[in-house]
Amino acid sequence: MSEIKIKFKNVLDESNGQNVKYRIKIMDNGNIYIDGKYDFENKRKMYERLLLIDDNIPIPENYMNIIKVLLSLKPTTCIDMNKIIYVIEEIKRVIKNEVDESFNIYMEKKNLLQEIIRNVDNEILNKYNKLFNSKSLKKTKTELDKLDEKVEFINEIKSLL
Secondary structure: OOOEEEEEEEEEEOOEEEEEEEEEOOOOOOOEEEEEEEOOOOOOOOEEEEEEOOOOOOOOOOHHHHHHHHHHHOEEEHHHHHHHHHHHHHHHHHHHHHHHHHHHHHOOOOHHHHHHHHHHHHHHHHHHHHHOOOOOOOHHHHHHHHHHHHHHHHHHHHHHH
């Protein structure tokens, strides 16, 4: 995704009949800045921040396409612009919820794998202790082979983490 910068001029604020200029900036990292300022008869006025979403969560392409379509509508009134801003906020909220949900699923799977690893480690330790207490070398060799298989299994699981 590339950075997007858009300016809308002469957006009518119907409540006071003044024109508003809007600046929209969507960064590569997903941060969104929307500023607006009234156009008062050649007087300089700074832009006011209307929306700041500084979460560093990139916007997936499907959502970015929706935002691009919204911005291509070129609002003529502040009411239209406020609707666009609201939809952009909602899109970012949905993206954040999806990221949070994915992270929670990841953590659940990670915790489950760690529990499996602990159980297998304990089982290996118990069998290892039994091996050194056994008197039969043949039995010991068989047990060691089984332990090797479990160690390989654990290493595979650890590599997934």
